[in-house]
Amino acid sequence: MDTSDSTQSASHGDVTDVHQKIGHLTRQLHNALNELGYTERLRGTMGELPDAKSRLSYIARLTGEAAEKVLNRVELAKSEQDELASDTQAVKAALIKDPVRAVASGRLLNYLADVEKRTREADSHLTEIMMAQDFHDLTGQVIARVVSLAATIEEQLVQLVIQTAPNPVALQTPAPAPREHLAGPVVDPEHTPDVVTDQSQVDDLLASLGF
Amino acid sequence: MANTLRFLIVDDFSTMRRIVRNLLKESGYTEADEAEDGVAALNKLRNSRFDFVVTDINMPNMNGFQLLAEIKSDEKLKHLPVLMVTAEARKEDIVAAAQGGAAGYIVKPFTKATLEEKVANILKKMGL
Numbered sequence: 498m499d500t501s502d503s504t505q506s507a508s509h510g511d512v513t514d515v516h517q518k519i520g521h522l523t524r525q526l527h528n529a530l531n532e533l534g535y536t537e538r539l540r541g542t543m544g545e546l547p548d549a550k551s552r553l554s555y556i557a558r559l560t561g562e563a564a565e566k567v568l569n570r571v572e573l574a575k576s577e578q579d580e581l582a583s584d585t586q587a588v589k590a591a592l593i594k595d596p597v598r599a600v601a602s603g604r605l606l607n608y609l610a611d612v613e614k615r616t617r618e619a620d621s622h623l624t625e626i627m628m629a630q631d632f633h634d635l636t637g638q639v640i641a642r643v644v645s646l647a648a649t650i651e652e653q654l655v656q657l658v659i660q661t662a663p664n665p666v667a668l669q670t671p672a673p674a675p676r677e678h679l680a681g682p683v684v685d686p687e688h689t690p691d692v693v694t695d696q697s698q699v700d701d702l703l704a705s706l707g708f
Numbered sequence: 709m710a711n712t713l714r715f716l717i718v719d720d721f722s723t724m725r726r727i728v729r730n731l732l733k734e735s736g737y738t739e740a741d742e743a744e745d746g747v748a749a750l751n752k753l754r755n756s757r758f759d760f761v762v763t764d765i766n767m768p769n770m771n772g773f774q775l776l777a778e779i780k781s782d783e784k785l786k787h788l789p790v791l792m793v794t795a796e797a798r799k800e801d802i803v804a805a806a807q808g809g810a811a812g813y814i815v816k817p818f819t820k821a822t823l824e825e826k827v828a829n830i831l832k833k834m835g836l
Contacts, residue, residue, distance in 0.1 A: 693799065
């Protein structure tokens with residue numbers, strides 16, 4: 498056996514050793530997970546991930562709808578404002594040209610009535626734009642829940658690393674996350690039992706209770 | 709009478725407080741103050757005159773149910789109508805609010821017309 502043969506043989510021995518060590522670590526991790534009860538805990542947390550996915554979809558939908566609503570209203574309002582500006586210029590020109598005729602023909606009065614109507618419409622657009630901002634409250638509540646889930650997963654993984662480390666450091670038992678009693682916005686009403694989906698259902702339920 | 713009534717709007721999201729406040733103003737109820745949770749709301753209610761409470765449910769420190777219970781167990785405050793405006797859509801929550809003495813319940817997202825109608829109905833029932 499020459500030098501290169503002995504080197505190859507030693508190298509092969511190293512690889513086998515590494516494989517054995519990885520196999521050993523894997524078994525240790527598997528046993529640790531089972532002994533510490535992390536298998537079930539991690540499985541439980543992972544079970545919440547589809548819910549997180551559904552919540553994120555809800556946020557995307559709500560913010561998208563709010564943006565659409567605002568843009569639609571802004572486009573309508575701008576178009577109406579353009580018409581109003583154009584009408585104003587025309588009435589102004591008529592008044593300069595022949596003020597008596599502009600008033601007598603009723604053009605000025607018609608214009609003022611139009612301004613009144615368009616002012617009401619502009620106010621309605623502004624109210625709808627304001628109402629569209631309610632997505633902030635609803636998505637904020639949902640985001641808080643997703644962040645809480647991410648924090649739980651992180652915490653469990655950190656605990657797992659600590660407990661399975663070769664020289665385990667003193668274990669700090671994490672404080673249990675407070676279980677929120679309130680459910681928050683319903684992100685998937687079709688698959689959520691015993692919830693209302695609109696105000697009329699609330700009113701019907703309250704009416705059935707005598708309210 | 710409407711414009712002399714004083715409202716307290718309770719919600720942890722300032723956006724929602726501003727929306728409700730503006731909607732009430734559009735409906736002619738110009739007197740309003742705000743609180744970010746039940747604790748701040750109780751503090752204001754006990755130190756100033758209010759005629760109507762509009763509150764969210766899911767809030768830190770003291771939620772809307774707890775605030776409702778505090779109001780209804782306080783001799784000086786229990787006459788106040790409490791309208792819950794919330795994203796909590798479970799039937800059990802609606803029933804609990806009604807049984808706890810809430811004057812009305814609105815689920816978010818809501819419309820201007822819904823808020824206007826509920827406030828008007830509550831005031832009518834109270835003879836205001």
